[in-house]
Amino acid sequence: MRTSLSRFVALVLLLAFASGCGGPKIRSFDVQPVVLCGPEAVHVDWDVVGDARLEVRVDPAMSAESAGQLADVPADTLTFLLVVERRGKEAVRQVAVLQIPEQFTRDVVFRTDLAPDGSLVAAGEVDAKWDGFEIETLASASGREITVEHAGRQDSLADDGVPSSALAGLPLAGAWILRTAAVEPLPDRLRVRVDIRCRP
């Protein structure tokens, strides 16, 4: 009994000592969502060892560009910086959040590869951070006909860039496959222009 008690006391003392040693630690730092649709709330959660300080920096969107001006960035960026201090040391982690208007146009672009049938294919996955947006229209932005497969639907986009609404209502996130004929000049990427809006 005495041995067990001594072990328990020793363990408590060891844990107390261990928790008192060392510098700051960021066990987790979660900011959701990382793409904001208009005036949406951001949920910030953290688990740290040390004194935490949260800083938020706003880098506004810049569309006008000229010599000496900021480079063009399509959306406001909110940078959430978590600074944890302990015993004179700091640990830092940051998460960037894009704040995008409720309606927005962006490109979906993937690098091309040669398909076994001789055509060109450009495929990839649009990140889940875009879950909050759905497609309104879609247009070829590569100056060539592009066949699109996305979320179980398929559409052929004309080379003149006229928008199609065949994929309207589908989420932007997920797997995309773009195909085009191997007609010179061969492009190293295929681009579709997508009008998107916040999902209801």
Next chain:
Amino acid sequence: MPSIRDRIDTVVYVMMENRSFDHMLGHLSYDRILPEADGLVPPVRQEAYENLMGGDTYYPFKHRVDNRLGFDLPHEWQEVAAQLAYSKVTKRHTMSGFVESFVKHARLTDPGYDPGARPDPLGFFPERLVPIHSFLAQNFTVCDRWFCPLPAATQPNKTFALCGFTPYHENQTLISVDTILLDWLERRQVRWRVYHDGLSFFALYPRAWRHVLSSRFRDIEFLLHDCLDEADATFPQVIIVEPSYESAPHIGPDQPNDNHAPLPVGFGEEFLRRVYEAVSANADRWRRTVLIVSYDEHGGFWDHVPPLRIPYTTTGTPPHTFETTGVRVPALIVSPLVEPGSVCHKPMDHSAPLQLLGELFGHQGKYSRPVTERAAQGLASVADALTRQVPRDDRPAAPSVAIQAGATLETRLAPQDPMQTAFETAALQLLEKEPAGTAAKYPEVVHWKHAKDRAEG
């Protein structure tokens, strides 16, 4: 016409670390300071500048402040291959994989990492934040086709610069070579000296240890004094000036200034200002001096110009063949023998300074067979950038502006990457083998070791 040997008495060589051309000097054309330089041009949102990841597009952006980055950027050879993003369709490098490589690297330690709209590899500095680089470019020659020789990390590229060949395609702990630039200079009885700001990179080469602890390695604080007052008979013909390396052991306020990420570049700016002021201080000496400033490799930062299709096979076993050079890096030729604000478009790599040394001091004007082979592949010598037969009389004063850099003083006691491990191994072995000499030459290493021992109990 005077020969190159008639025009030059002293070559000064500074190799900074881990930045790309566009990152440091892209502003020269973007802001129409030096439009002839092949840097960036507005708008930044153009396909040639685009980086791709997850269907998203990312574009360069101009830094507003010079802060310490969150972490170093990836630049091992496999990561560089991903950054160059070779297209099997167009059979060219698209330079569109820097962000993807960066995020993949970041997610190894932070699975939820998102780069936002301004990923670190795509930032470029305005003149305000790199006033000394910009000043040197505007008053001397910028080389806008200088590539690191290998699409690989620090050690292969730096070894190529210091030896004219490299046995390795990736970082080692200590670097074993059978000859190095310092041996070559000794064989030719060339007077040379290394000025170092902290532990020298040559410490990573056991072959060079006898030099590293010798009087030919001097603290950088002596550079100005020696340039001003030393007698011609002993003043070196070749000077290597080394910054304080980010990867080397540091303690207290001993601030690295080699520009290796994640450092802010302000400390490197101040270092270059001191070097320029020192080597140009003696007017007579300066008229016959060439200062070369370049970078070992791009350090994971984006550049818009694809690498040159010039292959290289490492000399080690097994050999490794790279089909191209590495990424373009900043390079400046600072001398009264160049026109102000001139641009050298000739293709170059780290063989360019060695070619110049060969022309100045080599047998039949050559440095070595590998360097001659490099020249035969179309790579120019620094001598090709020295367009003036008669030196200029002006000595432009470096801007005295205050340089602002955001940084945290840190003491790193445990190495966190292969380069830091290499420097730590070199420091510990030097301390063990030559404790008195090491303590006298590099006292900060003793201080660092003391702190390390205490931290490790």
